[in-house]
Amino acid sequence: MNQAIGIFVVGLGGVFVGMALLYIAIRVVALVVERIGAGKEA
Amino acid sequence: MDKFGELLQTSGFFYLTPGMLVMWLIAFALIYLAIAKNYEPLLLLPIGFGILLVNLPLADLMKPGEGLLWRFYHYGLQWEVIPPLIFLGLGALTDFGPVLANPRLIFLGAGAQGGVYLTFFVAYFMGFDLKEAATIGIIGGADGPTTIFLATKMAPHLLGSCAVAAYSYMALVPIIQPPIMRLLTTKKERCIRMKKGRKVSHLEKILFPVVAAILLILLVPPSAPLMAMFMLGNLFREAKVVERLTSAAQNELLNIVTIFLGLPVGATMNAENFLQPKVLFIFFLGLFAFMVSTATGLLLAKLMNLLSRDKINPLLGAAGVSAVPMAARVVHKVGAEADKKNYLLMYAMGPNVAGVIGTVMAAGIFLTLLN
Numbered sequence: 001m002n003q004a005i006g007i008f009v010v011g012l013g014g015v016f017v018g019m020a021l022l023y024i025a026i027r028v029v030a031l032v033v034e035r036i037g038a039g040k041e042a
Numbered sequence: 043m044d045k046f047g048e049l050l051q052t053s054g055f056f057y058l059t060p061g062m063l064v065m066w067l068i069a070f071a072l073i074y075l076a077i078a079k080n081y082e083p084l085l086l087l088p089i090g091f092g093i094l095l096v097n098l099p100l101a102d103l104m105k106p107g108e109g110l111l112w113r114f115y116h117y118g119l120q121w122e123v124i125p126p127l128i129f130l131g132l133g134a135l136t137d138f139g140p141v142l143a144n145p146r147l148i149f150l151g152a153g154a155q156g157g158v159y160l161t162f163f164v165a166y167f168m169g170f171d172l173k174e175a176a177t178i179g180i181i182g183g184a185d186g187p188t189t190i191f192l193a194t195k196m197a198p199h200l201l202g203s204c205a206v207a208a209y210s211y212m213a214l215v216p217i218i219q220p221p222i223m224r225l226l227t228t229k230k231e232r233c234i235r236m237k238k239g240r241k242v243s244h245l246e247k248i249l250f251p252v253v254a255a256i257l258l259i260l261l262v263p264p265s266a267p268l269m270a271m272f273m274l275g276n277l278f279r280e281a282k283v284v285e286r287l288t289s290a291a292q293n294e295l296l297n298i299v300t301i302f303l304g305l306p307v308g309a310t311m312n313a314e315n316f317l318q319p320k321v322l323f324i325f326f327l328g329l330f331a332f333m334v335s336t337a338t339g340l341l342l343a344k345l346m347n348l349l350s351r352d353k354i355n356p357l358l359g360a361a362g363v364s365a366v367p368m369a370a371r372v373v374h375k376v377g378a379e380a381d382k383k384n385y386l387l388m389y390a391m392g393p394n395v396a397g398v399i400g401t402v403m404a405a406g407i408f409l410t411l412l413n
Contacts, residue, residue, distance in 0.1 A: 022145075023146065026142055
């Protein structure tokens, strides 16, 4: 039972960690691309 | 007359069992649902026919090392070839634009995995072992190829029943989800209009599959076969320089591997394996997983609304199950019932494709923790 509880918590938490990483990556990439665009215009 | 008797004894008719006849009925039911009701016909039709074939005695189509369907099963599924190829095609068909335009919607794809893990827990409590429980739980992700991928590795004896449950419930998304959506949201919430997302550049769309593949495969290495092919397919699409490859992945390849996916999955369902009380539990738990996934997605969207000024229409949470694009269409339809000028489809595609990523991650985490 303890193993099942552990998998439940770690598993669901792991999916959220993965999504948080993706969220940060999307934000960072957007920022970098925006800066590159601004640099080209300048 | 004796010769005729001998011939009869060497024919399959002599070896038919009542269990096989019951499986024929199940096969006919799936073929009927696929043809007459258009319920996931691309998969349920070959699965139904595969069930019929494997329950013809003496045909030995699933005989290890010899049977034709066994070869499809062994080299296609056990060798992990077909589900990743399906994901290559899905990636080539997926537009991550809605996620990139509204990145916070990505969390709804994680919220909907609540059903996967809760069902895993309930299945374990009901007496399934941990690997079986994980295979049953993943049905809640509403992602057929991922269910098949995980079942092949964790509980091959449950492959057929879990795959049929997953595809059946995916076909029933328009029936299963709306009552839960109405129950857990007020009309005012269903009327919330989404703020228009930012414009996404072409460069961002190219970078996303590369960055996502690196991050997610590093985080959950066992998800690599599916994640890698999904992101490669998407890179084909967004690069716009390999139109032929994109088209092949979206059409010919996807169609061919779909045939070789459905047949062997159906062929795992012989009477001996399938006609057991626990299969009924699997179908019950699969439905439970779908319903809970829908509910947890909705509830996460409501929780995000408590913490944020820009409100999200909580219906979008229900699109976090990865039945693409059916779940997004259902969200749009239920939203339009409350406010017919509220156009939610594009926004719902965000959590919908995030749900695919979430389910693959959930499967990878099960593999990490249980293998």
